[in-house]
Amino acid sequence: MLEGxxxxxxxxxxxxxxxxxxEMGGLVLDQVREATRAYTDWDTQCAERVIAREPAINAxxxxxxxxxLTLIARRQPVASDLKAIxxxxxxxxxxxxxxxxxxxxxxxxxRLGGRPGPATSRDARHLGxxxxxxxxxxxEAFDVLDAALAAEVIARDHDLDxxxxxxxxxxxxxxxxxxxxxxxxxxxxxxxxxxxxxxDHARNLARHLLSIRTxxxxxxxxxxxx
Amino acid sequence: xxxxxxxxxxxxxxxxxGQHAAESGLxxxxxxxxxVPSSLxxxxxxxxxxxxxxxxxxxxxxxxVSVFYGDKEAVRSVTLDIGQxxxxxxxxxxxxxxxxxxxxxxxxxxTIPGARVTGTITLDGQDVYDRRRDVAQLRAxxxxxxxxxxxxxxxxxxxxxxxPRIHKLTRSRADLDELVCTSLQxxxxxxxxxxxxxxxxxxxSGGQQQRLCIARSxxxxxxxxxxxxxxxxxxxxxxxxxEDLIDELRASLAIVIVTHSMxxxxxxxxxxxxxxxxxLIEIGDTDDVFTNPQHRLTEDYITGxxx
Numbered sequence: 001m002l003e004g005x006x007x008x009x010x011x012x013x014x015x016x017x018x019x020x021x022x023e024m025g026g027l028v029l030d031q032v033r034e035a036t037r038a039y040t041d042w043d044t045q046c047a048e049r050v051i052a053r054e055p056a057i058n059a060x061x062x063x064x065x066x067x068x069l070t071l072i073a074r075r076q077p078v079a080s081d082l083k084a085i086x087x088x089x090x091x092x093x094x095x096x097x098x099x100x101x102x103x104x105x106x107x108x109x110x111r112l113g114g115r116p117g118p119a120t121s122r123d124a125r126h127l128g129x130x131x132x133x134x135x136x137x138x139x140e141a142f143d144v145l146d147a148a149l150a151a152e153v154i155a156r157d158h159d160l161d162x163x164x165x166x167x168x169x170x171x172x173x174x175x176x177x178x179x180x181x182x183x184x185x186x187x188x189x190x191x192x193x194x195x196x197x198x199x200d201h202a203r204n205l206a207r208h209l210l211s212i213r214t215x216x217x218x219x220x221x222x223x224x225x226x
Numbered sequence: 227x228x229x230x231x232x233x234x235x236x237x238x239x240x241x242x243x244g245q246h247a248a249e250s251g252l253x254x255x256x257x258x259x260x261x262v263p264s265s266l267x268x269x270x271x272x273x274x275x276x277x278x279x280x281x282x283x284x285x286x287x288x289x290x291v292s293v294f295y296g297d298k299e300a301v302r303s304v305t306l307d308i309g310q311x312x313x314x315x316x317x318x319x320x321x322x323x324x325x326x327x328x329x330x331x332x333x334x335x336x337t338i339p340g341a342r343v344t345g346t347i348t349l350d351g352q353d354v355y356d357r358r359r360d361v362a363q364l365r366a367x368x369x370x371x372x373x374x375x376x377x378x379x380x381x382x383x384x385x386x387x388x389x390p391r392i393h394k395l396t397r398s399r400a401d402l403d404e405l406v407c408t409s410l411q412x413x414x415x416x417x418x419x420x421x422x423x424x425x426x427x428x429x430x431s432g433g434q435q436q437r438l439c440i441a442r443s444x445x446x447x448x449x450x451x452x453x454x455x456x457x458x459x460x461x462x463x464x465x466x467x468x469e470d471l472i473d474e475l476r477a478s479l480a481i482v483i484v485t486h487s488m489x490x491x492x493x494x495x496x497x498x499x500x501x502x503x504x505x506l507i508e509i510g511d512t513d514d515v516f517t518n519p520q521h522r523l524t525e526d527y528i529t530g531x532x533x
Contacts, residue, residue: 006532076489078516081529 001145001212002084013071014084017064021088021095024060025139025205028099031057032135032198035102036128038109039191040121050106057099064092080212087208091142094208098135098201101194108191114184116191119174123167124188127195130160134202141206147213153206160199167192276520277510281309281497285449285480286331291345293326293335300326303345304506306499308450313472313481315495315512317488319532322501324484328452330354331482332368333361350449366393369443369451373458375435377427377442382419385427385438386410389446405445413441414471433464440471451475453483457490469494488528492516500524 002014031050038047068089071077077085116124134156141149168189175185284307293301301323308314316324326335333354335341347354354364366389377385386406389395396402406423410416415437419430427438436456443451453472457465472481472494485491491498492512499509500523508515508524519525526532 004526004531006530010530075530078488078492078528079519079525082517 001080010075010081013067013075014081017067017071017085017088020060020064020067021091022139022143024057024064024092025095025135025142027053027057027060028095028102029132029135029139031099031102032128033132035105036124036132036195039105039116040125040128042109042115044109044112047106047109050102051110054099054103057096061092061096065089068092084212087212090208091205094201094204098198101198101201104194105191108187114181114187116184116188117174117181120171120184120188123170124191124195127160127163127167127192130163131195131198131202134160134199135205138202138205138209142209145209145213147210150206150209150213154203154210157199157203160196164192164196164199275305275506275508277508277515279306279506279509281307281312283310284308285310285312285350286482287346287348287351288327288330289346291327291330291343291347293323293330294340294342294344295338296340300504301330302504306506306509308480308482309497310480311476311478312497313476313483313495314497314499315491316482316484316499316501317486317491318501318507318527320486321503323504324499324501325454327501328454328482328484331450331452332365332370334370336361366446367449369440369446369448371436371439371443371451371453371456373455375432375439375459377430377435377438379426379428381424382410382427382430382438383423386441386445389442393446395446409441409445410438412444412475413437414467414474415441431464433460433467436460436464436468437471440468440475444475448479450480450482453481455484455486458486465490488516500527502527 002018003011005011005014031053034046035050037043038050068085071085072082075081134153137149137156138153140146141153171185171188171192175182286308288307289305291301291304292299304323304327316328318324329335330343330347331349331354335343343355349364349367353359378388380388383406386409387402390402390405396405407416407420410419415434418434419438427435430438436459440451440456457468460468469490472483475481476496483491483494495512497509498512498515500507500515500519500521502523508519508521510520514520515524516528519528
């Protein structure tokens with residue numbers, strides 16, 4: 001999809017861009033996983049590591065933005081190449097925002113707002129696992145440009161949304177039963193919301209991938225037919 | 227891009243992107259949005275091309291046009307319309323037949339021994355290859371600009387005045403002066419040459435000479451101008467002048483431009499035709515061809531995947 005240019009350096013530049021987007025995604029995935037653990041296990045050291053790594057994600061974004069601009073300026077890509085570069089640019093923005101959500105979760109721990117109870121921890125852990133799975137799946141799809149996998153990510157985001165709604169209702173019930181810890185519940189609601197947003201970013205990543213994969217000419221019209 | 231520090235990654239980390247990109251490029255799944263002419267599928271020789279070859283108000287209508295040089299078929303069954311006041315760009319690799327096709331439109335191939343044109347080409351509904359047709363009259367309606375500017379070795383004025391004079395388009399010297407002036411103005415050259423109309427045209431710069439050639443075609447008030455790589459011998463500034471001129475001229479006439487620069491085709495044309503090995507592969511709105519090419523060969527060509 002991204003290869004086969006007569007000027008092979010263009011192949012190299014496109015595939016390097018692709019590889020770096022996936023690398024950035026790997027970092028974001030790890031941030032989400034660590035931030036969720038920091039919250040559910042109330043591990044401040046882990047939260048600090050998440051905060052400390054956040055600038056690395058922003059640096060990836062800045063570098064990739066630069067690389068994309070350079071590629072557009074120097075190669076004047078059209079058709080599927082242009083779509084691929086635009087889609088990668090959007091993917092980078094999604095990943096950066098997912099990284100921001102992880103940072104928000106880590107901050108909740110460092111603010112020492114209030115440690116969640118076992119039931120809330122369990123809900124957050126479950127939702128976190130779903131978000132991590134979804135993000136990992138969308139990155140795998142993006143890595144191998146697999147449209148079927150991307151469609152699966154989009155479908156599975158609905159499950160995560162449903163889990164988020166259910167988790168929020170359980171949280172509200174507990175908060176009403178014991179209003180003394182309303183501040184803890186409020187923090188927990190924000191954490192659940194962040195995890196739900198990470199799922200949305202994973203879904204958007206999959207959508208951007210589909211925009212590359214549906215680009216390009218019909219496969220049946222290949223060279224051998226002339 | 228500088229190699230960023232590889233992050234410690236678990237899960238989707240590392241990357242199969244590099245090694246998988248090549249494979250996944252080959253397993254494109256059918257999107258089902260493009261009609262595949264069966265004749266392309268079974269590989270039979272035919273004029274079928276993808277995209278929309280027709281327009282509502284054609285100035286030129288070409289049907290099943292083939293050109294032979296002796297036994298060699300240089301252009302095979304090309305069917306397309308060229309619209310009124312429209313810029314059509316013909317792109318494709320060298321030897322794909324785009325220039326040959328262009329030369330059919332004003333019967334430039336007549337002069338080549340062994341050249342034979344089949345099919346029909348009509349200009350405003352009249353057969354271009356009608357045997358009773360006066361070719362000189364025909365060519366007065368169809369201007370042509372070549373890759374190398376080819377002004378006559380005469381004054382700037384005489385270059386522009388020559389056509390109107392032999393076609394007797396003006397009645398007085400004042401009329402002719404007027405026509406020379408407006409032609410040079412339309413070609414965007416007037417302000418640069420108005421004080422030196424009687425100097426030799428060959429003393430102009432390459433870009434100015436090319437605009438002079440355009441002014442010379444405009445002087446006989448053609449309906450169409452054919453341009454065969456008009457900018458390939460020019461620098462970027464002169465090229466920009468010509469492209470700007472094409473934008474101006476499209477308000478009053480049709481232009482068919484053959485170009486090796488895909489970027490130029492994308493910049494100046496409303497419709498683009500992609501030729502490959504003598505066949506018209508794809509034709510459509512330039513906006514679509516450069517964003518959603520429907521044929522694999524077009525896609526490969528415009529994105530730089532040759533051969």
